[in-house]
Amino acid sequence: QKEVEQDPGPLSVPEGAIVSLNCTYSNSAFQYFMWYRQYSRKGPELLMYTYSSGNKEDGRFTAQVDKSSKYISLFIRDSQPSDSATYLCAMSFNSGYSTLTFGKGTMLLVSP
Amino acid sequence: DSGVTQTPKHLITATGQRVTLRCSPRSGDLSVYWYQQSLDQGLQFLIQYYNGEERAKGNILERFSAQQFPDLHSELNLSSLELGDSALYFCASSVAGANTDTQYFGPGTRLTVL
Numbered sequence: 572q573k574e575v576e577q578d579p580g581p582l583s584v585p586e587g588a589i590v591s592l593n594c595t596y597s598n599s600a601f602q603y604f605m606w607y608r609q610y611s612r613k614g615p616e617l618l619m620y621t622y623s624s625g626n627k628e629d630g631r632f633t634a635q636v637d638k639s640s641k642y643i644s645l646f647i648r649d650s651q652p653s654d655s656a657t658y659l660c661a662m663s664f665n666s667g668y669s670t671l672t673f674g675k676g677t678m679l680l681v682s683p
Numbered sequence: 684d685s686g687v688t689q690t691p692k693h694l695i696t697a698t699g700q701r702v703t704l705r706c707s708p709r710s711g712d713l714s715v716y717w718y719q720q721s722l723d724q725g726l727q728f729l730i731q732y733y734n735g736e737e738r739a740k741g742n743i744l745e746r747f748s749a750q751q752f753p754d755l756h757s758e759l760n761l762s763s764l765e766l767g768d769s770a771l772y773f774c775a776s777s778v779a780g781a782n783t784d785t786q787y788f789g790p791g792t793r794l795t796v797l
Binding site for chain 1: 685687724726727728731739775783786787788790
């Protein structure tokens, strides 16, 4: 079992839809959870990060962490064609210098 | 534009060869990370340097090595290349190297081993 699992997609939605992207993980020691967005032929860019359980909102994006279920989600409201990208979740053990473990990413396609 | 530069953009070489990938971090960032991205493995952390010193090691093969120079640029050396080393190699930088620091990724170097 991989440490972090993520459905590769593609996930195709119409413009304006609410998108839900998810990751599951196996190691309960993960404490920090991040979402990165990667456009085709570009490097990943950090969207949001959360610590432990709970929700965090930033504009149209909401990140949720459920540590009891080892499940994290990223919701995108009012999705736009410019949101079409691959979304990678990442997590780490603490705020020190431990490494990031990434999911393989979910490709999202938002059609106009 | 993240401010992280990587050269070259593309590299095509043969099995058994050695290549060097170069990364310049954002101005003021002390920490550099190297990642490998392939279709089957996803984005894999290789190694991190902070102000010239190795800070953390991930899934880096013994055939691979890296260093960070006094001017903070970094090089990743890949030797005895195999077909399976074909991948996108990303460099990222952050201010201090803590995992809560935002890592800014470069555009990547696409390595093709024939």
